[in-house]
Amino acid sequence: MARAKCNACGLITRSGESGCPRCGGRLLAYTLPSATNAGHDSEAARRASLNGTSRAELKHDAFKKIRLGLVSSFLYFGVLAFYAFCLSDRGYGIYTSPAGLVLGLLPVAWALAGVLQLITGTPFEELSRRWDSLSGSARGGIGISVFVIGLVVVMVLLFLGVMILQFIQTGHWQGL
Numbered sequence: 371m372a373r374a375k376c377n378a379c380g381l382i383t384r385s386g387e388s389g390c391p392r393c394g395g396r397l398l399a400y401t402l403p404s405a406t407n408a409g410h411d412s413e414a415a416r417r418a419s420l421n422g423t424s425r426a427e428l429k430h431d432a433f434k435k436i437r438l439g440l441v442s443s444f445l446y447f448g449v450l451a452f453y454a455f456c457l458s459d460r461g462y463g464i465y466t467s468p469a470g471l472v473l474g475l476l477p478v479a480w481a482l483a484g485v486l487q488l489i490t491g492t493p494f495e496e497l498s499r500r501w502d503s504l505s506g507s508a509r510g511g512i513g514i515s516v517f518v519i520g521l522v523v524v525m526v527l528l529f530l531g532v533m534i535l536q537f538i539q540t541g542h543w544q545g546l
Contacts (some may be wrong), residue, residue, distance in 0.1 A: 381502065
């Protein structure tokens with residue numbers, strides 16, 4: 371089946387379409403990469419898809435994102451802890467809105483983008499293009515799975531945190 375790729379958003383679709391079904395952009399002829407060109411040809415194609423980014427540059431960029439995200443997160447949570455523990459007795463309090471929490475968690479998302487880039491060995495922009503080229507049902511299934519796994523991890527971490535705080539407060543382990 372002949373395929374076409376949108377010049378604007380990167381969606382791969384049938385070539386019989388008059389325009390991109392997602393954004394209305396112009397469609398260009400697209401051929402799937404062949405698996406027969408192994409070795410140097412596939413490595414050359416991979417490097418071309420990374421826009422000339424070497425692995426060392428990719429790792430450096432990923433670690434830079436992780437560092438910036440973690441430092442910003444620690445500063446944000448440090449300010450929150452300062453207000454909560456040092457200024458609460460003087461009448462100061464922390465009043466947050468959902469928008470404030472989202473803005474405070476943006477550095478965490480930036481650090482996780484660096485971790486994802488480091489693990490996959492692919493620039494984040496390329497991962498974004500690949501994500502956009504997935505069908506809606508595939509994106510939905512993957513997104514829901516990641517969300518559920520994240521919730522389970524957060525629940526386990528919260529449970530362990532509560533157990534550790536109880537141990538610190540009472541000096542012994544309490545049963546559930």
